[in-house]
Amino acid sequence: MDWLSPSDFLAIPFNDWVNAFVKGWLVPNFRPFFRAIQWPVVQVLDGLDYVLNAVPMLLFTAILTTVAWRAAGRGVGIFTLASLFFIDLIGLWSETMTTLAMVVTAVLFCVIIGVPLGVAAARSDLFEKIQRPILDVMQTIPSFVYLVPIVMLFGVGMVPGIIATIIFALPPIVRLTNLGIRSVRADLTEAATSFGATSWQALVEVQFPLAIRTIMAGLNQTLMLALSMAVIVALIGGGGLGLTVFTGLGRLDVGNATAGGVGIVLLAIILDRISQAVGERKAVHTTSLAATLKSFFAPATRSEAGANHERAAPKGL
Amino acid sequence: MTSKIICSSVSKIFGTEPEQALALLRQGLDKDKIHSETGQVVGVENVNFEVSDGEIFVVMGLSGSGKSTLVRMINGLIKPSSGRILIDDIDIASCSEEELLSLRRNKVSMVFQHFALFPHKTVAENVAFGLKIKGVQAAERRERAHAVLEQVGLANRADSYPEELSGGMQQRVGLARGLAADPEILLMDEPFGALDPLIRRDMQAELLELQRSLKKTIVFITHDLNEALILGNRIAIMRNGRFVQVGSAEEIVGSPANDYVAAFTADIDRSRVFRAKSIAVEPQAIEAGAQVDDAARRMEDLELDALYVTDGDKVAGILTYRSAIEACRCGTKIVREVASHRFPAASPDAYLNDLYPMARMGLPIALRDAHGRLTGVVPPQAVFDKLAGAA
C-alpha cells in the first residue's frame, strides 16, 4: 500500500506565485527603479575598468607590489610581484584587471551600503533583529537562485553581475560593523557622551576607531566572497577571469579553465593579505583579529572578549 | 553659599513601567517587593540634597545601592523617572538637547571608575577630548592639555598611550581629562576604586591638594567610608537607593542615624574624624595682670586644675592650681610672674589624632586660631572619652 502524502490532496503552486510576483508585479512596476540603481554602479565600474586597463602592466605591478610590501611586509610584496608577472605571462592580464575592477566596485558598494547598515544595527536592537534574518537569507540562499530575477530586472552583463556580487558579499561587513561597534566598551561611549559628544561625534571619535579592526575583518571577508562570485557572475554575462573559467568549462578546455582559476586564486591571496594587513595596522590599539573572530562565533561572551582585546593588542607602531 | 546642584525628590526606576513602580513606592512598598511583583528595579528612591559651590559631596554606599545611577542623573546620562535636578537653575531632565550638550561640554565633567580612557588616543589626546568635542582648535587643545597634565604631574607622558601607564597614572589622566575644559562641577564615580590602597591614599591627598586651588564643586562616589570621611565636606550614606543619613564626617561617626550606619562607623579611626573644636569647652582664662590669689580662688570655684593666662588678645601661658598656691605662699602677687609658658596648644581644626599625645600631659589643651587668640580649651579627659566613643 502506498503511503499517503499531503501532496495527494493539495499542491501549492509556489513557483507560480513567485513567477506572478516577479514577472507580474516586480518587473513591470519597478524596472525603471532598478535601472536607476544601476547607474552609480555603471559609473564606478566603467571608470575603474578603464583606468585599470589603461595603466601599463609594469606600472600597475610596481604600484601594487609597493602597496603589498609596505602594508604586509616583504614576503607578500615578493609574492605579489611574482604572481602578477605570472598572470601576465599566461596571457590573462586584461581579464585579471577586469575581474579586479568588478571586485573592487562590488566591495566599494558593499562598504557604502554595509557600514551604515551595520552602524544602524549596532545602535538599534530592533533594527538588528529585523536585519539578522535578512542577512541570514542573503548568505545562505544559493546565488544561482537570485541570478534569474536579477537578469529579469537588470538584464545581462557586468553590472547585473556586480549587483549579484553585492548581494552575496554584503552580509559580513554589515555583521562585523555591527559587532565591532557593539563590542566597544560601554564606559568609553559613555565617557564620550559625558563630555558632550553628539552621537555622531561619539561614533567618529570613539566607536568607529575602536571597531575598525573588526570592520576590516568584515571587509576582508566581503572581499573574498566577492572574488568567489567571479565565476558565477560569468553565467549572466560578466567578463574577466570568471569568463575564462566558464568558457573553459563549456569547451572542456581544462587548460584555460585552470589558468583562469589560478588567476582568481592568486588575486584572492594578494587581496586577502593586503586587506588583512591593513586591518591589523589600523587597529594597533584596539582589538585583535583572532579575538574578534572568536567572539563572532560566541556572541554570548562577546562583550567580555571585547574588554580583553585591548590588553592583548601589540604596542605602538 | 549658593547651591550648585539641587536634587529634589529624585527617583529612578529601571523598567518599562516606572509610573507603576513609583505608585507602589509611594504606597510604601520596598525595593525587593516591587522587583518581585512588577519586575521593575528601583535604582534611586526619593533622594534630596544640595551641593554648594566649592564643596566635596561624597555619596557612600555598597554595591548596587544606586550611587552610579544617582551621579549619572546629574549630567543627564540617565533620565530621572521623577523629581528634579537643577544645575545652576537649569533643569537637567527637561532642558533641551543643546542645553544638555553645552552643560556637559562646559560645566560638568566626569571621572570614571575604570578610567574609561580611549585606548586609541594618546594621553594628550585623551585629555583634550572634551575640547575637541567643543570645537577648540588643535594648537590650543594641545596647550591646554599640557597645562592640565602638568597639574597632575604627567606632562612627560603626553605622547604615551594609556595602556603604557600604571593604574594610578591612568586615573591621573582621567582626572586631567575631567579638568581640561575647566568645568565647575566634577562628578567622580568611584575614581579610586580600581587602585591599590597605597596609590589610593596618594590620589586622595592629591585630590584634596588640587581642590585647595581649584575649588570645584565635586560629587564623589565611593564605597569606602574611610575615603568618604577623608574627602567629604558632607557625606551621604546610601542604601537600597535611599539616603540614610547626610552630614559631616563628625555627624556621621558621632551620631549614626541607625544601626546600618553605625555598623559602618564601628571600625573607623575616630581620631582622624573628630576635630579639636568638637570637644572644646568655653575657655576659662585670666588676665596676665591679675592677682594670683584671685586666680586660685577662681580655680577653686570652677573646680579646675589650671587656667589659661591671656595677655590682651593672645594666650600668654598657663597657671596651674599648684603653682598658684605655691606662689601665694611665697608672696608673689601677679599672675604673669608665675604663669608657665610651656602649655599644649593646637588649632581648632586639628584632629584628635594630633591632640592625643598632648592630652597625655594632663594639662588642658589650648585651641588657638590663626591670630593666636584662645578660642577654646580641650580638657584632656574629653579626648579620651571621644576616642572611646563615650561622648
Ligand SMILES: Nc1ncnc2c1ncn2[C@@H]1O[C@H](COP(=O)(O)OP(=O)(O)OP(=O)(O)O)[C@@H](O)[C@H]1O
Ligand atoms: N540599566 C539598568 N537596567 C536595570 N537595572 C539597573 C540598570 N543600571 C542599574 N540598575 C540597577 O540599579 C541598582 C543600582 O545600580 P548602580 O549601578 O547605581 O549601583 P552602584 O551603587 O553604582 O553599585 P556599584 O558600587 O556596584 O557600582 C542596582 O540594583 C542595579 O541592578
Ligand SMILES: [Mg+2]
Ligand atoms: Mg557604580
